[in-house]
Amino acid sequence: MSRPKLQLALDNHDLSNSLASAQKAQSQVDVMEVGTMLAFENGMKAVRIMKSLFPEHIVLADIRIIKAGGKLAKLAFDSGADWVTVMSDASNDTIEAVVKEVKSRENKDVQIEINQSFTSEQTDYWRSLGITQLIYHRSSEVVEEEVKWTPEVILELKNLADKGFQLSITGGLSVDEIKLFKDVPVYCFIAGRKIANSPEPFQAAKQYKDEIIHVFG
Numbered sequence: 190m191s192r193p194k195l196q197l198a199l200d201n202h203d204l205s206n207s208l209a210s211a212q213k214a215q216s217q218v219d220v221m222e223v224g225t226m227l228a229f230e231n232g233m234k235a236v237r238i239m240k241s242l243f244p245e246h247i248v249l250a251d252i253r254i255i256k257a258g259g260k261l262a263k264l265a266f267d268s269g270a271d272w273v274t275v276m277s278d279a280s281n282d283t284i285e286a287v288v289k290e291v292k293s294r295e296n297k298d299v300q301i302e303i304n305q306s307f308t309s310e311q312t313d314y315w316r317s318l319g320i321t322q323l324i325y326h327r328s329s330e331v332v333e334e335e336v337k338w339t340p341e342v343i344l345e346l347k348n349l350a351d352k353g354f355q356l357s358i359t360g361g362l363s364v365d366e367i368k369l370f371k372d373v374p375v376y377c378f379i380a381g382r383k384i385a386n387s388p389e390p391f392q393a394a395k396q397y398k399d400e401i402i403h404v405f406g
């Protein structure tokens with residue numbers, strides 16, 4: 190099992206605070222996420238600045254595409270994003286337009302964020318389009334107290350991995366919870382508030398990274 194990446198989700202509205210956290214945590218992080226809030230507040234300027242400051246990192250624009258997939262993906266990629274997000278409930282046309290934009294470029298990718306539920310017809314369809322990345326967010330809304338990761342969810346994740354998906358896990362994820370996924374080939378752990386809002390973003394990110402190495406090698 191290869192070592193999962195660590196993604197820092199920057200969801201604060203304030204760009205300079207977000208960039209300061211990113212600067213401090215950068216050595217521990219593989220993926221810099223321009224979170225939905227940051228992108229709404231600052232637009233693609235946030236993506237452009239993020240990529241210019243962190244050219245060696247993967248930059249994800251978490252713009253949660255639901256419509257106008259091709260145009261929005263183009264906008265994010267033209268601004269320097271490496272990955273974009275599209276919601277699982279987007280129409281097939283929208284998802285296909287995003288995939289077309291990804292395939293027309295080099296080293297770009299799309300992550301489908303599962304919203305609420307999904308069917309095996311959908312997952313088969315996404316795979317048939319060549320989509321590999323799925324984000325599993327443990328609650329459909331951003332809440333302070335997240336629900337627990339249950340054995341049923343862990344099994345569901347294993348089944349998705351068996352279908353060939355690369356899984357990103359998120360939603361108030363704590364360092365202690367990483368070990369719950371030891372038997373799942375997680376592609377990426379996404380942590381936001383616990384790193385970005387910490388007084389010591391480097392130390393906070395290092396704790397996640399150290400635990401990922403401890404659990405996955």
Ligand SMILES: O=C([C@H](O)CO)[C@H](O)[C@H](O)COP(=O)(O)O
Pocket residue numbers: 198199200224225226251326330331359360361362379380381382383
């Ligand atoms: O996707 C996210 C959220 O829904 C707002 O866009 C977060 O980026 C992601 O869940 C990580 O954030 P934390 O829950 O703060 O760890």
